[in-house]
Amino acid sequence: MNRQVIINADDFGLSPAVNRGITEAYRAGGITSTSMMVNMPGLADAVHAARSLPGLGVGLHFNLTYGRPLSDPAAVPSLVRENGVFLDGKIRRSRNAADVAAELDAQWNRFLETSLFPTHLDSHQLLHQDDPVIYQVLAELACRHRIPLRRSQIEHPHLSPPALKMTDWVLLDTYGDSEGLQRLLHYIRSAPIGITEIMCHPGYVDDVLLGMSEWTEIRERELRVFTNPEIAWTMQACSIEPVNFNALKEHHVPTEGGIPPPGPLSKPASPHTRSFKKGRARSSIARTGRHANHKRRRRRSGSPSWKLTLL
DSSP states (O other), rough: OOOEEEEEEEESSOHHHHHHHHHHHHHSSSSEEEEEEESSTHHHHHHHHHHOOOTSEEEEOSSSSOOSSSSSSGGOOGOOOOOOOOTTTSSOOOOOHHHHHHHHHHHHHHHHHHHHSSSSSEEEEGHHHHHHHHHHHHHHHHHHTTTOOOOSSOOTTTTTOOOOOOEEEEEEOOOSSSTTHHHHHHHHHHHOOOEEEEEEEOOOHHHHHHOSSSSOHHHHHHHHHHTTHHHHHHHHHTOOOOOOOOGGGSOOOGGGGGGGOOOBOOOOSSSOOOOOTTTTTTOOOOOOOOOOOHHHTOOOOOOOOOEEEEE
């Protein structure tokens, strides 16, 4: 079995400047896939860009924390504030499954109205990883439409339908620090057999972004990483195939015993890296930018593991 890597840029459609950064990263060979938000001001611009880049895989980035729902706010009360805006993602919320399903259907249908079809499904701020209600709703839709769902670092053993497609591995990290490029290249060289997803957030900053997100300048620092030609050179030199989520259409997920255990990753000097745990363990969180501010500031005890392990 070959080694294949998906490098997916989140937040396509968030703003025209973010879109421009993502398309530049794709043209530079630094990403292969992206996830599109369909209730954000940059949607039309993102769709126009996607139509001109048929090789770019585009999935649905399900959003429950930025802006307003596409559903009638009165019909999804557990998702919104009194003014109809989505609840803040900084605090863990109790969301009603029917409300989540209704808004997911609305965002799914808006995506289809663009004449594109999602290559995969994931969630803004990793909501489906932490919230089993959201995970179950997304898993059911992914199975219904036979598309992959981003692998969760937290095991949901009773909520994963047998038909659910996911990559074998997922890497959730940030790359805006001084060692971001070298850490990314190390991840690529260390990619195990199977399909690995590497998530990132390259982009430029504009007034639209500044009005919605605290995750700003770090996008431009990540963009410098993901437009570096060393990414494509490293994959070619290591005989790693760059793919998007369409590669999972014919992919048969191997059993754990069929995959050689990956070697440990050396601990990077930067504090901005997530650790990767197997099963129900949570990953550590990046301490800068949106991951620290919006992903509910997880706390955990003990020393982090710096091994890339099968999830």
